Amino acid sequence: ELARPGVVRITLRPVVVDPNAKANSKTAKSAKAAAAKAARLAAPAQPAQQPPPPPPVPVTTDGKPKKNLAGFTPRELEEFRLLLLSKRRELVGDMSSMEREALRSAQGSNLSNLPLHMADMGTDNYEQEFTLGLVEKDRQLLREINSALAKIQDGRFGICEGTGKPISKARLEAQPWARFSIEHARMMERGMLRR
Template sequence: MGSTHAGKGAYTAEESKPYHDKLRLLRARLVGDTNHLAESALNRTRSEAAGDLSKMPIHMADIGSDNYEQEFSLNLLAAEQDTLVEIDSALARIESGEYGACVECGHRIKKSRLNAIPFTHYCIDCASERDQEARG
C-alpha cells in the first residue's frame, strides 16, 4: 500500500488531530466490544449465562440457537478485529504525516469521507474503483 504519492495530499498534524482523537475513542470502544464478544462467544453457554450450572440436558433447539449465537458473535469479532487493524494503520499514518492522503492516487481524502470512515485508506474515487474491480 505504500505509494509514492502518499505525502502530497496528507493533512497537517493540526488538521489530523480531530481524527486522531476520534480514532482513539473508536479504538477504545471496539477493544471493549471485542473483549465482551470474545467472552460471550467462547466462554459461556446458554445455561451458564442464565446461571444454570446443572448438567440437565437442554432442548436441541436451544443448542442450535447457542451455536448460531456463537457463530454470529465470532463473525462480529472477526469484523471488529479487522476494523481495529485499520484503525491502528490510520493512527500510524497520522504519526508518519501521511494521514488523509489516498494510498492509491495520493490525493487528499475529503473531510466528509474521513468523518464517516476515519480509518479509510482511499479517496471515494479509488474506493469505488476498487469495489468495482472486486465485483468483477
C-alpha cells in the same frame, strides 16, 4: 375447578431422564460435534489488549510539525488522531464484552443436567459464531485504526492507497480510518479494481 373463558391453564411436568437409557447415537454424535466446534471457535478468542496510544503529531528536529502529504494542518491531524483514539477505545471495550459473552455461552450454563434439544444447540452455536464473527470484524477495524494512527505519525494520513491522491476531508471526518478515496472504493465495490 371450573374453567373461565379467556383463561389458559398451563401445567408443567418435570422431565425425567433415565441415565441408564441409551442415547440416540446420531444425537450424541451431533452434540459432541457441536461442543467440539464451540470449543474450537472459542479457543483462539483472547481478550483484546489495548495498545498504548501513539504520541501526538510528530515534529521535525527544528520543532515544526512534519508536513502531511495530504495537506492537513497539525491541528486537523490532531483532531483525526483524537477521533481514531476514541473509536479504538470504544472497539476494545466492545470486543472484550463480546468475547466474554461468546466464551460464557461456549462453557454452557448451570442447567447442564437438563437434556439439550438439537434446535437449542444449533441456536447456541449460531449465536456464538455470529458473535465471534462480529469480534473478528472489530479486530480488522482495530487494525485499520492502528494503521491510520501510524500514517498520522509518518505523514501519509489521508492519502488513498489505491491512487496516491488525497482522500476528501469529508470522507475522513466520517471514517477517519479510510484507506481509499470514495471514488476508488466504489470502483473496488463494483469489481473494477482489486484491493
